[in-house]
Amino acid sequence: MAAGGSPPGLHATERGGGVSLSCESVSAGYLGARVLREITFDVDRPGIYVVLGPNGAGKTTLFRTLSGILRPYQGTVRIDGEPIDRPRARNRLHYLSHADGMPDGLTVREALRLYARVEGASPGDVDRVLDLLALREFADRFLSQLSAGQRKRASVARVFLQDRAIYLLDEPTANLDPKVAREIRSIILELGREKIVLYSSHNLFEAREIGRYVLALKDGRLALFDRLENLRGSHFVVGVRLLEPSEYVAGWAREGEYYLRELPGPEGVPALLRDLESHGVRLRELREMNNPLEDLFV
């Protein structure tokens, strides 16, 4: 399903067991200017819900509203039926902001201890997350001495200080090197088995890799809420990389070393392979070049 306009009052529901997060006709923004308009959805099934949208679509505003930081101009956010401004509801979720949120003037260990105090976690939990995020070697360094990626890792660590039912993660893998990003993705994947994880990213391949559902925002409205597997791109493009030059593909469009071919869908790949083989084209690699999630940014 591709992104489209946002029908007013769109109600998308994924039912299942456990805790529920519901957003009922929420409009929110800053200083009176509406960023989110009439957002309605309801989730109660564990899994990773990827929140996508172009810059300015309202992703960060949605996270801030769901976490209770921003009070909606209209509508309500509830956790298990309880409004988010009640402590009992707020204590059921974790929020990781797009900014690292780490308090300067402290070491990594001290900062995590501060967060542990705020959340009611123990010093033992701090030691556990230092190991979980491989932060031991930086633990006694001041945050100002860390790189942006190391700071981000430390900030992600605080999300795991305590067990919560819902995790709101605004760009948790931004500014991270590929190895650490992969480690954090695997931790998030594990979280998503039991918890509701709303997760935003600009990395569409990452989103496709770990997401189970997609919430797409466009111009502040919920344009799409669906299972990722139900998404089909408006076009399916594969790229072929050759072992040696071939006249047969000379007229095809190119992207780097890849010659591009648009197919009706993945089912067209075997026929393309046969065609290339019959023309003596020797393949080094064939890969899908487009991501259906890209359509959500159009």
Added chain:
Amino acid sequence: MIAGTPSPAGPPSLVGITFRRATTLGRFFLVYGTALSALLGVALNFSAGSAFPSSYPLILPIFASVGSMGGLAVFSSDRLKGTLEYLMAYGLTPRQLFVNFLVSSLALVSIVVGVGLGAGLGVYLARGHALTTGLAVALGLYTVPMSYAASAFATTVGMYWSALSSPRVGLNSPIGLAPFIGILPPVGTLLIVAGLGASGVTTSTVTFYSIGVAAMAFVAVFVVVLLAMIDRFLRHERLLSPA
């Protein structure tokens, strides 16, 4: 399961750790304010006619205000880095956060005043002078309370200003200008007293203390009103990091 279990306890006081951070992030201001107040306190004792008892009680609040900018520095940093956003997400209110930074600033004032008075008054007494009633009254009725009032004024106005304006850095930022805000109460008091004298109105010690106490009372009421009205004046979005 990856993480620990939640605690039903409410958000704890962060004053202690904020004070520590204020001494780190505001160390330039703290060292500057403390060193200058101590050096001036000592130097005035060695000036002709020992200007210490007449000048130092009037000057110390200015340095106390400058030295206590650490609380505001932490506030500005936390707003910019998204720390305030995080703390609000976990149940701390803007008022709790403001009080936290304000108390840290006032604790920094104690350092500046303690060191400055310790050095200046210590040398004054060591040089054989007696602690006169006049000096004790000046320190107790004006210097010490005005030091806290000036800092409270600078910190509260600085936090409001910082929250209401776009994030800026350098001397043009609220933190850069806050020391100048802080000197308004003590300098304003002195200017009013001097102005009354120049216009022919009789000024006496009693007039000076009356104006000083009135200025401090005004600052106290002003700060309390700003803190009380925080939910009206400062919506949560004012404290968020730039998106």
